[in-house]
Amino acid sequence: VDPFTIGAGVAGTAAAGIFSPMIYCRFKECCRPNWVSFKSTGLKKDLDNKLFGQHVASRIILKAVDGFMSNDNPKKPLVLSLHGSTGTGKNFASQLIAENIYEKGIKSNFFHVLSATHHFPHPKQHLQTYKHQLKQLLRDSVTDCERSMFIFDEVDKMDPQLIDSIKSYLDYYDNLDGVSYRKAIFIFLSNAGGDSIAQTALDFWKAGQKREEIGHNDLGTSLSLSLFNNKDSGFFHSSLIDKSLVDFFVPLLPLEYKHVVQCAMAEMKARGRQPDQDVAERLAKDLVYFPKSERVFSSTGCKTVDTKLNFYL
Numbered sequence: 210v211d212p213f214t215i216g217a218g219v220a221g222t223a224a225a226g227i228f229s230p231m232i233y234c235r236f237k238e239c240c241r242p243n244w245v246s247f248k249s250t251g252l253k254k255d256l257d258n259k260l261f262g263q264h265v266a267s268r269i270i271l272k273a274v275d276g277f278m279s280n281d282n283p284k285k286p287l288v289l290s291l292h293g294s295t296g297t298g299k300n301f302a303s304q305l306i307a308e309n310i311y312e313k314g315i316k317s318n319f320f321h322v323l324s325a326t327h328h329f330p331h332p333k334q335h336l337q338t339y340k341h342q343l344k345q346l347l348r349d350s351v352t353d354c355e356r357s358m359f360i361f362d363e364v365d366k367m368d369p370q371l372i373d374s375i376k377s378y379l380d381y382y383d384n385l386d387g388v389s390y391r392k393a394i395f396i397f398l399s400n401a402g403g404d405s406i407a408q409t410a411l412d413f414w415k416a417g418q419k420r421e422e423i424g425h426n427d428l429g430t431s432l433s434l435s436l437f438n439n440k441d442s443g444f445f446h447s448s449l450i451d452k453s454l455v456d457f458f459v460p461l462l463p464l465e466y467k468h469v470v471q472c473a474m475a476e477m478k479a480r481g482r483q484p485d486q487d488v489a490e491r492l493a494k495d496l497v498y499f500p501k502s503e504r505v506f507s508s509t510g511c512k513t514v515d516t517k518l519n520f521y522l
């Protein structure tokens with residue numbers, strides 16, 4: 210698990226010992242307010258302006274992170290579980306949170322993304338090693354900075370025993386072996402539950418109701434139940450749900466044509482180009498949508514927009 214990050218942390222700590230922390234931390238990232246501090250209005254602005262079509266997720270994320278970061282003595286770490294089909298913005302939303310906590314954003318040494326298939330590809334053979342590496346990473350990062358953030362991507366593909374092995378870190382413990390994890394943020398990302406979210410969105414669409422009328426209650430409970438009962442979800446009978454360690458289940462809705470257009474426009478802007486509505490619409494029209502007959506939701510969300518854009522420009 211990311212040995213380079215661990216190495217950099219150790220080297221950093223040693224260097225900080227030689228120089229005065231005041232001078233060292235002016236130039237190098239430290240766990241101090243000039244490097245780590247939450248910008249609530251920044252997060253709201255980013256969720257409103259950059260995360261398209263996700264009014265339910267935006268609202269929950271802002272409330273959850275705002276409440277947690279403004280509490281100087283939380284009783285447990287913040288645990289979010291983001292669910293939705295591919296390309297709906299789960300990684301992107303997590304990055305927006307990081308950008309508004311760390312001065313270095315996703316490049317911060319206190320921000321970690323752990324992907325099931327990349328970091329833990331062979332759980333059958335290496336479960337004990339993975340457990341050990343994971344615990345060490347959590348411990349080292351939180352020792353360096355209590356406001357550390359851990360993203361677990363593709364959690365539906367992660368061995369449930371591996372998830373269960375970190376449950377004490379997500380719980381209400383004052384400290385574990387002298388380290389307190391209460392100020393850390395854990396975010397689980399998965400496609401599990403995506404179908405049930407899409408079905409709810411489709412039901413609203415078929416009933417002629419606006420997307421914006423979909424509320425958390427329409428998605429929340431059925432989502433956590435479907436995760437608990439679905440043996441492919443990675444959460445299957447996992448004590449995370451059993452023990453209510455997940456604070457918020459965050460549903461991401463499938464994206465529509467107009468959101469894909471927005472993504473394409475945003476991507477052109479990010480490349481320093483004048484956004485071209487005609488290019489964005491041509492790209493969006495060529496994507497695959499479901500259900501086949503009605504073509505309401507993009508099958509890949511906004512995921513392939515950046516690579517496809519080269520072809521349309």
Ligand SMILES: Nc1ncnc2c1ncn2[C@@H]1O[C@H](COP(=O)(O)OP(=O)(O)OP(=O)(O)O)[C@@H](O)[C@H]1O
Pocket residue numbers: 259260261262263293294295296297298299300301302398399400464472510511512513
């Ligand atoms: N709702 C959204 N609003 C704005 N941009 C989005 C949105 N969803 C996706 N994107 C764009 O598409 C890219 C890929 O999305 P992202 O990686 O967040 O999807 P994901 O939901 O994590 O997918 P997967 O389940 O396949 O990992 C993002 O980097 C972002 O540029």
